[in-house]
Amino acid sequence: MSIVENFDLYAPRLIDKGEYFSVGHTACAGCGEALATRLVLKGLGKDTIVSNATGCLEIISSRYPTTAWEIPWIHVAFENAAAVAAGVEAGLKALRRKGRIPDRDVKSVSMAGDGGTADIGLQALSGAMERGHDMIHVCFDNEAYMNTGIQRSSQTPFGAWSTTSPPGEVSFGQRTWKKNIPEIMVAHNIAYVATANPSYPLDLIRKVEKARKLKGPSYIHCLSVCPTGWRMDSSLTIKVGRLALETGIFPLYEVENGKYRITVDMPEPLRPVEDYLKLQGRFRHLTPDKIEEIQARVNLA
Amino acid sequence: MAKRKRIGMEVALAAAEAVGMCNVDVAAVYPITPQSHIAEHLSELVADGKTDTEYVTVESEHTSMSVCIGASATGARAYTATCAQGLMLMHELLPIASAMRCPIVMSVANRPVNAPLNILSDHSDIMPQRDSGWIVIFSENGQEVVDLTLMAYRIAEDKDVMLPVIICIDGFILTHMVEPMEFPDQKEIDKFLPDYKPYATLHPDKPLTMGAFAMPDFFPQMMKAKDMALLNSKKTIVKVWDEWERKFGRRYRPVETYRTDGAEVILVTMGSMSETAELGVDELRDKGVSVGLVKIRLWRPFPSDELKAAVKGARILAVMDRAVSPGTGGGPVFTDVKAVFYGEDSRPIIVNYVMGLGGIDVTVGDFVKMGEKAAKAKKEEYEFYGVMG
Amino acid sequence: MAGATWREIFPGNVVLTPGSTKEYHTGGWRSLRPVYDNSKCIKCGICYVYCPEGCVSQDEDGYFMANLDYCKGCGICAHECWPSAIEMVKEG
Numbered sequence: 077m078s079i080v081e082n083f084d085l086y087a088p089r090l091i092d093k094g095e096y097f098s099v100g101h102t103a104c105a106g107c108g109e110a111l112a113t114r115l116v117l118k119g120l121g122k123d124t125i126v127s128n129a130t131g132c133l134e135i136i137s138s139r140y141p142t143t144a145w146e147i148p149w150i151h152v153a154f155e156n157a158a159a160v161a162a163g164v165e166a167g168l169k170a171l172r173r174k175g176r177i178p179d180r181d182v183k184s185v186s187m188a189g190d191g192g193t194a195d196i197g198l199q200a201l202s203g204a205m206e207r208g209h210d211m212i213h214v215c216f217d218n219e220a221y222m223n224t225g226i227q228r229s230s231q232t233p234f235g236a237w238s239t240t241s242p243p244g245e246v247s248f249g250q251r252t253w254k255k256n257i258p259e260i261m262v263a264h265n266i267a268y269v270a271t272a273n274p275s276y277p278l279d280l281i282r283k284v285e286k287a288r289k290l291k292g293p294s295y296i297h298c299l300s301v302c303p304t305g306w307r308m309d310s311s312l313t314i315k316v317g318r319l320a321l322e323t324g325i326f327p328l329y330e331v332e333n334g335k336y337r338i339t340v341d342m343p344e345p346l347r348p349v350e351d352y353l354k355l356q357g358r359f360r361h362l363t364p365d366k367i368e369e370i371q372a373r374v375n376l377a
Numbered sequence: 378m379a380k381r382k383r384i385g386m387e388v389a390l391a392a393a394e395a396v397g398m399c400n401v402d403v404a405a406v407y408p409i410t411p412q413s414h415i416a417e418h419l420s421e422l423v424a425d426g427k428t429d430t431e432y433v434t435v436e437s438e439h440t441s442m443s444v445c446i447g448a449s450a451t452g453a454r455a456y457t458a459t460c461a462q463g464l465m466l467m468h469e470l471l472p473i474a475s476a477m478r479c480p481i482v483m484s485v486a487n488r489p490v491n492a493p494l495n496i497l498s499d500h501s502d503i504m505p506q507r508d509s510g511w512i513v514i515f516s517e518n519g520q521e522v523v524d525l526t527l528m529a530y531r532i533a534e535d536k537d538v539m540l541p542v543i544i545c546i547d548g549f550i551l552t553h554m555v556e557p558m559e560f561p562d563q564k565e566i567d568k569f570l571p572d573y574k575p576y577a578t579l580h581p582d583k584p585l586t587m588g589a590f591a592m593p594d595f596f597p598q599m600m601k602a603k604d605m606a607l608l609n610s611k612k613t614i615v616k617v618w619d620e621w622e623r624k625f626g627r628r629y630r631p632v633e634t635y636r637t638d639g640a641e642v643i644l645v646t647m648g649s650m651s652e653t654a655e656l657g658v659d660e661l662r663d664k665g666v667s668v669g670l671v672k673i674r675l676w677r678p679f680p681s682d683e684l685k686a687a688v689k690g691a692r693i694l695a696v697m698d699r700a701v702s703p704g705t706g707g708g709p710v711f712t713d714v715k716a717v718f719y720g721e722d723s724r725p726i727i728v729n730y731v732m733g734l735g736g737i738d739v740t741v742g743d744f745v746k747m748g749e750k751a752a753k754a755k756k757e758e759y760e761f762y763g764v765m766g
Numbered sequence: 767m768a769g770a771t772w773r774e775i776f777p778g779n780v781v782l783t784p785g786s787t788k789e790y791h792t793g794g795w796r797s798l799r800p801v802y803d804n805s806k807c808i809k810c811g812i813c814y815v816y817c818p819e820g821c822v823s824q825d826e827d828g829y830f831m832a833n834l835d836y837c838k839g840c841g842i843c844a845h846e847c848w849p850s851a852i853e854m855v856k857e858g
Binding site for chain 3: 091095097098099100101102103104105106107108110111114115137138139140141142143144145146147274277303309310311312313314315
């Protein structure tokens with residue numbers, strides 16, 4: 077793979093040209109999570125240790141005896157990515173202090189899906205953030221338990237089809253609204269909380285670099301468009317991700333020391349939510365009144 | 378050997394003192410009765426700088442084991458302690474720690490598992506961990522707790538082992554007893570415990586992947602490797618115990634014997650009840666009953682050869698179980714012991730007494746009664762001793 | 767490493783070779799292939815940024831193209847290319 081040199085013209089020179097996530101991984105074609113991971117790792121650099129929860133990312137990248145990871149990586153179980161990362165951080169701290177490893181800044185990062193962050197992983201995440209470990213937790217939110225077959229999670233959007241919230245005679249799909257994890261993370265008083273989206277790669281990488289430099293816990297919630305689970309064409313991943321922002325459904329912001337800041341401007345007025353919903357098969361059963369409800373909810377914010 | 382001072386202290390505190398002497402890098406402990414004194418005292422040692430350890434006050438036992446695995450993977454020496462519900466919560470992670478060859482040491486303050494809740498002592502928390510792939514060692518008294526804890530990392534981190542180790546300490550009966558114990562010098566322990574040199578570590582200077590998933594093309598081989606690792610660890614365990622005897626004068630064997638010479642009936646025990654059983658055997662002998670005692674110290678890997686050798690010549694074995702294995706028709710130690718003799722030409726009659734559940738006191742008199750009963754056994758028996766109805 | 771005996775597997779099942787998924791050519795998956803019209807290409811690198819595989823690289827002249835050993839034919843690059851220099855064409 078030749079090194080990319082000439083794209084300084086248009087793309088910023090700040091994107092690390094190193095690839096820390098190798099080709100040959102078995103993500104679906106057009107996978108937003110694989111792209112997000114690739115970009116997040118460019119922001120993190122090679123002095124990183126990743127603790128990964130069970131899920132799509134773990135499965136597509138680590139079939140024994142191969143691995144797509146070019147950096148040290150560990151997978152233990154589903155609900156404890158943040159806890160394992162806390163252990164890695166504590167281990168590195170002790171070893172550095174005792175002079176058993178070089179005194180170099182190596183960042184511990186946990187990566188988990190929306191299930192491994194907001195549902196089964198919430199306890200471990202909350203504990204790790206509360207204890208103030210110097211780590212980053214990145215949530216790759218594809219809005220369902222995708223790896224096990226698109227079952228709903230607390231991050232599945234209102235009205236979405238999933239295999240455990242299917243619309244039917246007496247149901248319209250997912251009944252609850254997305255649990256606001258970034259808000260919960262802000263309530264933990266941690267150094268940095270941000271939302272991210274690979275459709276806005278420079279914003280994503282900048283946020284990751286910021287989190288990496290800070291001492292203490294950081295949390296990044298990254299939208300991961302999933303063509304397979306969201307029922308859409310694989311070529312539309314970036315476009316749908318962009319629409320998530322332009323409709324106000326997934327704003328990009330960061331919170332530092334309690335101060336909120338929008339990092340990518342949304343159009344005024346916002347585009348109607350229908351533009352986002354109509355491209356995804358998981359919403360195609362929605363009746364106009366349900367779409368109204370979603371629009372009203374966005375307008376409220 | 379120099380005469381060392383014996384110090385009287387609560388066994389749980391002594392366990393923490395022993396851990397404090399082991400240069401542990403990361404300790405992640407969540408409190409649970411009757412282990413809490415270990416957690417508390419260890420954090421005091423850390424706070425006073427008596428041991429240079431990252432003490433992580435985790436929010437659950439599942440997290441304490443996760444933190445230990447993460448730390449161990451970076452090359453840090455990791456410790457935790459728990460029992461009962463905490464151990465059950467960690468259960469998911471125990472086979473992971475052993476498969477990933479993380480030489481974590483854990484003190485388990487054996488306490489019954491819910492329901493109903495009971496904070497006292499029995500072995501029902503360690504029995505469900507039989508297939509976890511961990512080395513499991515039982516201690517009988519405070520001195521053993523100190524010695525076995527001090528030896529644990531030496532065994533766990535040996536390059537021929539590289540497996541996690543559990544040291545069982547009967548809850549309350551041992552943890553909360555004040556006993557006189559001898560502690561070696563810190564310098565002696567520093568020499569006895571070499572640095573932890575893992576097979577592989579997580580560090581960017583040499584990136585690698587731990588915890589990959591495996592399909593059937595590799596999985597069965599990986600399982601065999603797990604089994605063989607645990608089976609082969611016995612050699613090293615015995616070697617380390619021999620080294621300890623040479624250095625510190627106290628002897629540890631996978632199976633200990635007491636007055637088994639010429640014994641017709643042999644009682645088989647594990648844990649703190651073994652000491653009481655010794656007194657029971659003395660009384661029975663005085664009464665003319667031909668009885669001896671075998672104490673299983675190494676629970677996993679199961680010491681089949683040593684057990685067979687220890688009970689050679691006995692006609693009846695009375696296995697004491699401090700836990701129930703519902704639906705099996707026998708307690709867990711009973712079924713393991715029976716299996717050992719299945720292939721033998723001459724097999725003793727094996728009877729099973731399930732006793733001491735929920736922390737109920739087991740006295741010398743109880744062992745005398747059980748010994749007399751066992752001596753009259755004509756065939757295999759399974760009964761709950763001292764249970765009304 | 768296929769056919770490894772239990773003794774040959776590294777203890778703890780550690781994978782020692784980073785990036786070893788390169789041996790699996792995911793290019794066999796695709797049904798559409800990116801075809802490049804370099805006369806339109808402005809060498810912006812956006813196709814390189816947005817490729818989930820990370821299989822896009824530059825040639826000596828600075829034009830970008832996907833490594834067909836790994837390209838899954840998702841079509842993101844064609845969709846996002848500003849001057850529409852990439853077209854997805856049926857394989858075979």
